[in-house]
Amino acid sequence: MEVNPSPLRVTAAAPAPPREKLADAAYAALKASVLEGLLPPGVETAEQALAEQLGMSRTPVHEAVLRLQHEGMLRVLPRKGVRVLPIDPEDLRQTYEVLIALEGAAAALLAAQGRPAPLAAMARATRDMAEALAQGDRAAWAAADDRFHRALVEGCGNPKLARLAATATDQAQRARSLTATRRPEPIASGLEHEALLAALMAGDADAARAAAAAHRARASAEILAVLRG
Numbered sequence: 096m097e098v099n100p101s102p103l104r105v106t107a108a109a110p111a112p113p114r115e116k117l118a119d120a121a122y123a124a125l126k127a128s129v130l131e132g133l134l135p136p137g138v139e140t141a142e143q144a145l146a147e148q149l150g151m152s153r154t155p156v157h158e159a160v161l162r163l164q165h166e167g168m169l170r171v172l173p174r175k176g177v178r179v180l181p182i183d184p185e186d187l188r189q190t191y192e193v194l195i196a197l198e199g200a201a202a203a204l205l206a207a208q209g210r211p212a213p214l215a216a217m218a219r220a221t222r223d224m225a226e227a228l229a230q231g232d233r234a235a236w237a238a239a240d241d242r243f244h245r246a247l248v249e250g251c252g253n254p255k256l257a258r259l260a261a262t263a264t265d266q267a268q269r270a271r272s273l274t275a276t277r278r279p280e281p282i283a284s285g286l287e288h289e290a291l292l293a294a295l296m297a298g299d300a301d302a303a304r305a306a307a308a309a310h311r312a313r314a315s316a317e318i319l320a321v322l323r324g
Contacts, residue, residue, distance in 0.1 A: 116155070117151055117152075118154075118155040118159055121146075121156045121159035122158075122163065124149055125145065125149075125156070125159050125160065125169075126159075126163060126168070126265070129163065129168050129179055129269065130265060130269045130272060131234075131272055132269075132272050132273060134179045135273075136179050136180065136273070137178070137179060137181060138179045139176060139177070139178045140176050141175075141177075142156050142157055142160060142177060144176075145160075145177075166265070167186070167266070168180060168265075182269065182270055182273065182322060184319055184322045187266060187270055187315075187322065190263045190266045191263075191267065191312075191319075193260075194260060194267055194311060194315075195307075195308050195311045195312055195315070196308075197248065197256060197259060198244065198260070198307045198308070199304040199305075199307045200251075200256060200304070201247050201248045201251035201256055201257075201260070202247060202251075202291065202295065202300075202303040202304050202306065203301070203303055204252055204253055204256075204300075205247065205250060205252070205295055206295045206299055206300040206302075206304075207300050208251075209295075209296075209298055210250060212250060213246045213247065214250075214292065214296065216242070216243075216246035217243050217247060217250075217288070218292055220240070220242040221243060221285055221289060221292065223235070223239035223242070224236050224239040224240055224243070224285050225285055227239055228281065234275065236281065237272045237275040240284060241264075241271065244264060244267070245264060247307070248260045248261075248264065270318050270322065271318065274318050274321045274322065277321050278317055278318070278321055283313065283314075284314060287306065287310035287313070287314075288310070290306050290310075291307055291310060
């Protein structure tokens with residue numbers, strides 16, 4: 096059944112940057128809307144409706160939809176439009192296994208390098224998480240948590256590792272956002288982030304790898320428990 100989606104992340108009032116292809120802009124907008132729940136699991140809509148919200152023709156939107164279908168977020172429905180796929184707990188469990196390994200490796204690399212910019216971004220995200228939690232804003236908390244993890248993998252100095260982790264990180268963000276209001280108060284995450292930051296700042300690669308893996312393993316188990324309900 097076709098459902099009118101919520102307003103998307105990018106609208107006609109916010110055109111794509113001059114040098115960015117329309118298909119890339121459509122992809123970024125639709126992806127953000129799926130990850131943040133503006134296009135929730137199970138919703139069905141026509142590509143033309145999405146194109147109208149984005150202020151684009153249908154062609155770049157169709158290209159974006161195909162990319163998101165390849166990433167496991169959408170499914171093209173012949174003659175009907177698109178459907179946002181639900182999160183499959185078993186698939187997500189496997190995704191977390193990959194992410195735990197990659198983030199552990201990223202933490203070890205970052206500890207050895209001691210690069211200040213990603214460490215500062217991670218510390219700032221952890222502070223933002225605490226502020227959002229104090230205000231009862233789980234959506235803002237989830238967004239700050241996502242920034243912490245992206246700063247870790249993107250700042251580790253290994254672009255190939257970051258690219259490999261990108262899709263898994265997106266899936267984790269989606270699961271985090273969808274379950275944020277259904278999970279117990281996530282106090283442990285902030286404490287675990289601080290422990291990881293301490294290991295990174297001390298340059299202890301082994302401790303950083305262990306802290307990153309333990310944090311993601313605990314948090315993912317909590318999310319999976321909610322999804323399996």
